[in-house]
Amino acid sequence: MLALFSLALAAVVAAQTLSPSVQHAKRSQLPSGWSRVRRHAPDAVLPLRFGLAQPNIDFNTLEELLNDVSHPESPNYGNHWTATRVAEHFAPSDEAVHAVTSWISENGVPRGRVHVSKTKGWIMLNATVAEAEALLNTQYHVYEHDSGKQHVACDAYNLPAHIVPHVEVVTPSIDFNAILSKRSSSSTSTHIKLGQPGTGTVNPKLTKSVSTILHELENCNTQITPACLRALYGFLYAPLAGSKNSYGIVEYTPQAYRPADLDMFATNFSSIGKTLIGARPVLASIDGGVVQDISESFDFNGESNLDLEYAMNLVTAQQPVTLYQVGDLEMGASFNNLLDALDGSFCTFEGGDDPTNDGIYPDNVAGGYQKDDCGIIKPANVISTSYGYNEADLSPAYTARQCAEYAKLGLLGVTVIYSSGDNGVSGNGGLCLNPDGTQTTDGKIFNPSFPSTCPFVTSIGATQVNPGAKVTDPESACNQVIFSGGGFSNYFPIPDYQKAVVASYLKNSPPPYASTVFNSTGLSRTYPDLAANGANYVIAIDGQFGLVFGTSASAPVVGAMLTMINDARITIGKTPIGFINPTIYSPAFRGAFNDITNGTNPGCGTSGFYTAKGYDPVTGLGTPNFPRLLAEWLLLK
Template sequence: MLILVSASPYLNNLSTHERRHHLPAGWMRIDQHNASKPLQLRIGLTQSNLSKLEELLHDVSHPDSTNYGKHWSPARIAKAFQPSKRSTDEVKLWLSQSGVDEGRVGISKSGNWIHVNSTVGEVEKLLNAQYFVYRHEESGEMHLGCEEYSLPSHITPHIDFITPTVHFSAAVIKPHGVAAHTGTFVNTLGYKQPPKTKKLESLKASGDLERCHDQIEPACLRALYGMHYEPMFGELNSFGIVEYTPQSYNQSDLDLFASRYSSSPSAVGKEPNLVAIDGGTLIAFPNFDLTVESNLDLEYAMGIVGPRQNVTLYQVGDTSEGASFGNFLDALDGAFCQFEGGDDPSEDGIYPNRRPGGYHGRDCGTTNPANVISTSYGYNEAELTPAYTARQCAEYGKLGLMGITVLYSSGDNGVAGNRGYCLHEDGSQSESGHNFNPSFPASCPYVTSVGATMMLPDASVNDAEVACERTIYSGGGFSNHFELPKYQKTQVQDYLKKNRPLFEKSRWNSTGNSRAFPDLSANGANYVTTIDGGFYSVFGTSASTPVVGAILTLINDLRLGLGKTPTGFINPAIYSSLFQDAFNDITEGRNPGCGTEGFGAAPGWDPVTGLGTPSFPKLVARWLELP
């Protein structure tokens, strides 16, 4: 076995490539790792043209562009962003000169990453790092990683990041919202939310718009946003909802919901089209807690688009390994499986899963993406490294180039993160932190982030909504990872100029140069949802996000019927002057958290409700004007 770095010519020319300043909540360091243990190092090569991604997206997504709607093919995208031959050659030469023989170095078929069969000790010398074993206090899960690692200065431009290194587990992710009366709601991470609302003992009459302030159903949403349209070209269109095992819908609940709230008899018995990814499994007899999220998403996605439009359910991950957003992206884009090192064992579900009953395959490029994809899950941005979030965010940008609309919920804790955690000065997070804790992927500039509104008590469907301040608070704020995108620069800077925060600038990224979210909102309060044969009131951006997805799916139906392309990445359009009055502006309410009142809703865009809620007739008119 070769000993690496003692002969390396690069020891005196190293720079820190990635560093973790603290452990994620719940993890503790146990011991230094055994240096003789085998370790496969994955080196993610820097992609070409990523610096042009925003410009390229703008070219196919902005109404003023002559290329609006001229979306790219997957082959064109793969070619445009493939790492350069120079990057590949430079990294391979570095490994060779550091003592790694060629037989232990491999390169992916796509050319996006290099892997090295090595040992912990060799990697420690190669990266000037020290590896430790970590344990999660609650789950007992073990993890291999280091606190920081370094690279030769001339190699740094050719490598995005290396795994396993400083990244920590995010393989099982938390649904945003889903606050329901469960006694205690336990999400997939094991974190608990307190009881929220009681089981509904009585229901308003179906279609009764007088009590929408108290109980939201599809008819209320149609009235609020002017959605008086039934799809006519469903065979041309597609709409996807993403769920992560063990979250599972219950068909009998969907049927109960449809029998009460759908005007079409064919809605009863209608199932989503199941696309299983990496062993995605529906639990045969899911308990209440595991049914809430999936039931909510599907009942309202299917309830709004109606039975003429099929809804695809992307069910991701088997029951023992679980999955991450990265695993879902693998299935949409085979190149992403290998991109920048491929799946990270410390972040993503690793397949094939050799555990008993595990999924023995690996789904790479096996799934066609729907025109609109809605996801009601999210991380705290601080739980992930900037390199990891940049990796995924770029992939969402590529989906936008393909004409795919990607929606993510903005979170339910105002300016705080999941579990109400806020940041400390050192970047760690807990309930006692004081600094704002943005959500990811909501903070990615290449997704559309959806916040939540509510109706005031006794309000009618014709009255203005306000930011959701009952049970949950609409997630919103400013990213600590991503720069302010061109498309929202005017609106964000206008907000900051006219609205003075009620808290210290040190609590948030107050530079005025960071990605701001959400982009828009929809009602997220008092959703009547059938769960385990009963009716419950549910709150959250988990509810508002699939509703926005359904609205965009109806718009795509009209565009596709006229021979046009899908709306694709909508952000450059909705922030443009063409769409200036296409949203119901929300001017009241706040999103408190971290010991503050949070940001305030205001005329125009704000970091509570974004541009406002959709006006379906106006959005249709604007999008039908476009080619």
């Protein structure tokens, strides 16, 4: 028997050693500005890295894992994972490590030169060009950029068939992730756009200055104040567990709050208990993020002022608010840079950040941030972000990688909130899709927003108190200045928690558009999940008061309410609510929202989608009924 087993094992090893070489990656063309100058010297040394595939990362597995800790009917509801468990569960297998290291050794590289990273995510060796070319059946060349920067890459590379399932990426290989010594003014990269004014991301819209603040609730149809929001949603709560709870607001440099404006807002809108005059968010700087005071105007201060003035007021001075300020003034940043800081393993997952869309740190430009912040921050219980891309701006692979990371945060017990966009069914900048995938202002195909289309975040749309209406009257979908972003993803499948409500919406309130206009299959993720008022917000901005509109306002308001629900649960010894979508779509929570049944979200030459009884892709499940939500979540385990 032992002899037979030995023969079988030898046959397997031989089959693996002789497995055919298959192409693993190929570049179709050179990036703009680069040209090939020569073959690389065979004795030159390359820092060769093999990024190993993460297990359990497919959509169905992630959804199953999240439902186990997030669905209210699960016996494990609220039993969130530790960061160590998350890292171990998604770490590459010992089988993958053994297979790759053995293959490298079989090809003449001594095992003593092959190293495995602590997370088991990377296998590393310093190889000569000749060794790397033999391993990968390729040729390495030196390329030069117009700026003079040089980079080493190959056009394509191969791996043995039995190694392919274990490897996500090899570096250096086909990618051009060299940090250029200067930036081209004609660059079309999107990574610096999140915090830059006038770039089409989700930014609040300023309509006019306000000389007189109307504090009375009967004026909420023309001016929204913290008092109006508390009245609209029954949001009266004084926190008790502030030191044990956390709420994070995300901003991207050069967006920055003005301290004097925070004090001006606090002076006019006192919160429950201790005053907020002089209070500041707790700064968590990521990749050189700084609250800059070089440029001051609504374009630079509007977003951050809005988010922090309302978030801090609504959770009161008893609950600290953390400001995740992301990106230096030179490079800027993206959502992936934020995720790098929250989870160190994400920095290298599937090859790491994309230089086309993300800030690549260290930033070696003069004045740039000289570190790479990976895993430096413990995530807050609730994280609210009022920025977004058009889904079509990014590749399906890029969005899938990021969406998987939001699922991991959900396993940790983090609630991730994104605003749904301000252009209805159009994308940022009023862009719509064409049949060839391009985006133009005269396109006819609906253009969904990311990360709102990721099934593992909670997307927030916008409502309004109608002109002339009372604060006690039903709200409508926001149709003043901005339109609540909403629609159907072209990338992500429908999650289990949405299947029933989306089927009901398409059956009972079918949109009057052809299948060529939007993803009408009923098999894709829809958004938003919830909504809150997004019209006529009074904010202090650059020393005066003004009125702003946007889902940029809706997101931090919902985040504040969820933070206070966490406070109540923590006070009585329960866990934070974590990923909320399976819960809010469950039958037990059906009456915990104010259903919005009036209004549409126009765009792309249409009226967009229509609100309806129950769920709709304009205002989601509706606006929060805070007392009902609090009661229901306190009843859960």
